[in-house]
Amino acid sequence: MKVKHRNSGFLVDQTNVMTKLQAFKLPVYVQIMNNEFISQPWDFFSDPYVEIxxxxxxxxxxxxxxxxxxxxxxxxxxxxxxxxxxxxxxYMALTSLGQLTPLMTL
Incomplete structure (x- = not known):
């Protein structure tokens, strides 16, 4: 996995941190799963299953x-x-980085 960067709160880019960690046989876990709309990232269409x-x-x-x-x-x-x-x-399709960026009003 690549760690994702944010722009105005939306995911727009990735790094190769996870790839490097896994290359050294280090397990990588995520801890960001939410179920509430108010805290569910819009990048995942406010859907916890899409995020997971x-x-x-x-x-x-x-x-x-x-x-x-x-x-x-x-x-x-x-x-x-x-x-x-x-x-x-x-509904099981992966979200792509910056997918919602065109919808934002800056």
């Missing part, structure tokens, strides 16, 4: 640390995980 999926599938983290165990457990049993990209439903 972006880090697990898109960034290839080793694990997720969260206070919302039911959300993480439901994600783990999602039958869409592991489908080929051409069969993955749109």
């Amino acid at each position: 999926n972006s880090y697990v599938v898109g960034a290839n983290v080793d694990g997720v640390i969260t206070d919302y165990l039911a959300t993480a457990a439901k994600y783990r049993i999602n039958r869409c995980l592991g489908l080929p990209p051409n069969q993955t439903p749109t």
Whole structure:
């Protein structure tokens, strides 16, 4: 995974920190899972499953640390995980960096 930078609160770029850590066989975990709209990053369309999926599938983290165990457990049993990209439903699609930037008024 690459750590993402912010611009006006939106994710717009990445670094290679996670790649370097994993190259040294260090596990990388994320701890940013939220369920409330007020704290859920808009970059993930205010959807905790999209956020988890972006880090697990898109960034290839080793694990997720969260206070919302039911959300993480439901994600783990999602039958869409592991489908080929051409069969993955749109709601399981990965978010791309800066996807919401064109919608912002600066």
